[in-house]
Amino acid sequence: MIATASSVHSRKSRAVQDYTDGAGALDMHRVRQAFPIFKEKVYGKPLIYLDSAATSQKPLNVIDAMSRFFLMENANVHRGVHYLSERATEAYEGARSKVQRFLNAGDSHEIVFVRGTTEAINLVAQTYGRAHLRSGDEVLITAMEHHSNIVPWQMLCEQTGASLRVAPMDDAGCLILDEMEKRIGPRTKLVAVTHVSNALGTINPIRRIIDMAHAYNARVLVDGAQAAPHLNIDVRALDCDFYAISGHKMYGPTGIGVLYGKSELLNAMPPYQGGGDMIVSVSFEKSSYAVPPHKFEAGTPNMVGAVGLAAAIDFLSDVGGEALSEHESDVLTYGIRALSRMPMVRLIGAAPERVGVISFVLEDVHPHDIGTILDREGIAIRTGHHCAQPLMKHFGLPATARVSLACYNTREDIDALVEGLTKVQAVFQ
Amino acid sequence: MKTGRGGAEIRKRAGARVGTDLKDLYQEVIIDHNRRPRNFRKMEDATRTADGFNPLCGDQISIYVKLSDNVIEDVAFHGVGCAISKASASLLTTALQGKSREEATALFKQVRAMLTDGPAGSVMPESMGKLAVLSGVWEFPMRIKCATLAWHTLMGALEATGERVTTEEET
Numbered sequence: 001m002i003a004t005a006s007s008v009h010s011r012k013s014r015a016v017q018d019y020t021d022g023a024g025a026l027d028m029h030r031v032r033q034a035f036p037i038f039k040e041k042v043y044g045k046p047l048i049y050l051d052s053a054a055t056s057q058k059p060l061n062v063i064d065a066m067s068r069f070f071l072m073e074n075a076n077v078h079r080g081v082h083y084l085s086e087r088a089t090e091a092y093e094g095a096r097s098k099v100q101r102f103l104n105a106g107d108s109h110e111i112v113f114v115r116g117t118t119e120a121i122n123l124v125a126q127t128y129g130r131a132h133l134r135s136g137d138e139v140l141i142t143a144m145e146h147h148s149n150i151v152p153w154q155m156l157c158e159q160t161g162a163s164l165r166v167a168p169m170d171d172a173g174c175l176i177l178d179e180m181e182k183r184i185g186p187r188t189k190l191v192a193v194t195h196v197s198n199a200l201g202t203i204n205p206i207r208r209i210i211d212m213a214h215a216y217n218a219r220v221l222v223d224g225a226q227a228a229p230h231l232n233i234d235v236r237a238l239d240c241d242f243y244a245i246s247g248h249k250m251y252g253p254t255g256i257g258v259l260y261g262k263s264e265l266l267n268a269m270p271p272y273q274g275g276g277d278m279i280v281s282v283s284f285e286k287s288s289y290a291v292p293p294h295k296f297e298a299g300t301p302n303m304v305g306a307v308g309l310a311a312a313i314d315f316l317s318d319v320g321g322e323a324l325s326e327h328e329s330d331v332l333t334y335g336i337r338a339l340s341r342m343p344m345v346r347l348i349g350a351a352p353e354r355v356g357v358i359s360f361v362l363e364d365v366h367p368h369d370i371g372t373i374l375d376r377e378g379i380a381i382r383t384g385h386h387c388a389q390p391l392m393k394h395f396g397l398p399a400t401a402r403v404s405l406a407c408y409n410t411r412e413d414i415d416a417l418v419e420g421l422t423k424v425q426a427v428f429q
Numbered sequence: 430m431k432t433g434r435g436g437a438e439i440r441k442r443a444g445a446r447v448g449t450d451l452k453d454l455y456q457e458v459i460i461d462h463n464r465r466p467r468n469f470r471k472m473e474d475a476t477r478t479a480d481g482f483n484p485l486c487g488d489q490i491s492i493y494v495k496l497s498d499n500v501i502e503d504v505a506f507h508g509v510g511c512a513i514s515k516a517s518a519s520l521l522t523t524a525l526q527g528k529s530r531e532e533a534t535a536l537f538k539q540v541r542a543m544l545t546d547g548p549a550g551s552v553m554p555e556s557m558g559k560l561a562v563l564s565g566v567w568e569f570p571m572r573i574k575c576a577t578l579a580w581h582t583l584m585g586a587l588e589a590t591g592e593r594v595t596t597e598e599e600t
Contacts, residue, residue, distance in 0.1 A: 366511035368486045398487035
């Protein structure tokens with residue numbers, strides 16, 4: 001290769017969008033304008049989207065970046081020497097570097113593209129886990145995990161004879177760290193814990209948990225799906241061994257996610273799936289594998305997904321930081337206060353450190369009915385067990401209603417929710 | 430499974446009935462049966478029972494039947510669920526007391542057709558007595574399984590396969 005596409009046609013450095021007003025706060029008009037979906041009406045009413053923990057809406061720059069890729073850059077990566085293949089490779093590997101900076105990883109080789117957090121966890125369970133766990137070893141998870149951070153470990157334990165242990169949480173929805181520490185010992189090989197609870201919004205003291213695990217040489221996987229859209233993530237400061245995120249929860253597309261793993265771990269792990277792109281050479285006698293991250297990326301990857309994810313990181317960096325977290329915590333506090341004032345509402349979880357998630361139930365009205373009635377008001381919330389049935393069991397509930405916030409939500413959205421809940425009450429009176 | 434309703438159809442349904450449809454769903458009879466469910470108890474001497482589960486929303490219903498000479502002498506239900514699933518189960522128990530097994534099966538088919546086919550189907554709500562209040566559920570595709578849960582569970586009890594009935598295995 002004489003010259004790479006990047007040296008010949010280097011991409012214009014992108015124009016940074018400013019979403020703040022003169023005083024350093026978010027300009028909500030501008031933020032909401034970045035999301036075309038808010039022009040849509042639901043049953044003739046403006047869309048009030050309070051289900052971002054399920055999936056966030058997508059800003060125009062993400063939609064544009066993905067469409068531009070198909071319009072102008074589409075070809076397969078890492079293969080052809082032709083112009084478009086180099087452009088595509090540059091876009092794909094550029095996205096990897098962007099993710100590396102987003103997570104503050106030390107090396108872009110530590111960034112593995114996967115379908116999402118679920119695949120990232122399964123990858124670690126089936127490669128690292130199967131290579132290192134034996135009968136008598138233990139995997140520790142917590143009572144607030146999403147099913148995607150429970151089931152892969154159950155499968156691994158079945159395959160290896162290791163046992164699964166669970167750290168409890170209290171009624172506020174916080175992990176009981178003393179109890180967690182008691183469950184970590186020389187048998188513990190892996191601790192898998194969520195950074196932020198999808199059902200309650202609780203932010204876990206991840207750094208402390210990682211220290212507790214490392215004291216016994218246990219590896220730690222952090223499920224960062226709910227943290228990525230809200231918190232600054234620094235995998236080196238956390239010293240986590242694995243960190244998993246999903247593009248679609250952080251303003252990016254579905255079908256793309258990231259597994260961060262420390263170099264020395266990824267190097268020593270067996271491959272996940274076999275196929276093209278993950279090999280150095282193949283013969284019928286023996287194939288030799290590529291080095292990470294390609295070792296874990298068999299087959300043609302989700303290139304346009306990676307491009308979309310990179311654009312989502314751009315969006316987050318433009319909108320993000322202080323202004324975003326102040327705005328989200330303002331709407332959260334406003335929401336908690338507004339719902340607390342409604343006599344029939346019972347809030348579930350009361351973690352002092354949390355992102356914009358409010359879980360609640362109404363006396364005598366099932367969450368499903370709340371969801372249907374609010375829906376006809378144009379208000380989208382999640383109702384059900386939130387893929388966290390053990391957590392629901394802890395609270396003795398089959399389901400809750402969940403409001404989850406993102407950058408585009410406002411106090412007015414909360415006002416509409418309160419009005420909607422009043423209608424729910426009226427239907428059931 | 431009878432899902433796969435296109436977005437266009439959902440929009441058409443919604444567009445046609447804006448404003449009135451919530452009342453179609455939450456009719457007074459449904460609210461009443463939700464608040465005061467009939468035959469809501471565990472039956473100690475049931476001859477047939479089945480548990481129904483909707484994994485999507487966590488609704489769980491147990492149906493108890495006392496079957497004697499192919500006749501439903503008594504039927505009751507217990508469990509947790511939304512207003513639609515509870516009211517549907519409650520209405521089921523009032524509709525089936527004293528009915529034969531064949532009549533129950535026939536009614537199950539009619540209710541299912543009314544819920545899934547809507548006005549275009551062969552079942553006229555007018556012919557369904559009190560069960561007609563369930564016809565409004567047709568306009569809410571996401572809620573049809575709530576209304577059919579008790580009925581599928583009943584069939585499970587009458588067939589007594591002993592397996593838990595789930596709405597995700599509907600065919």
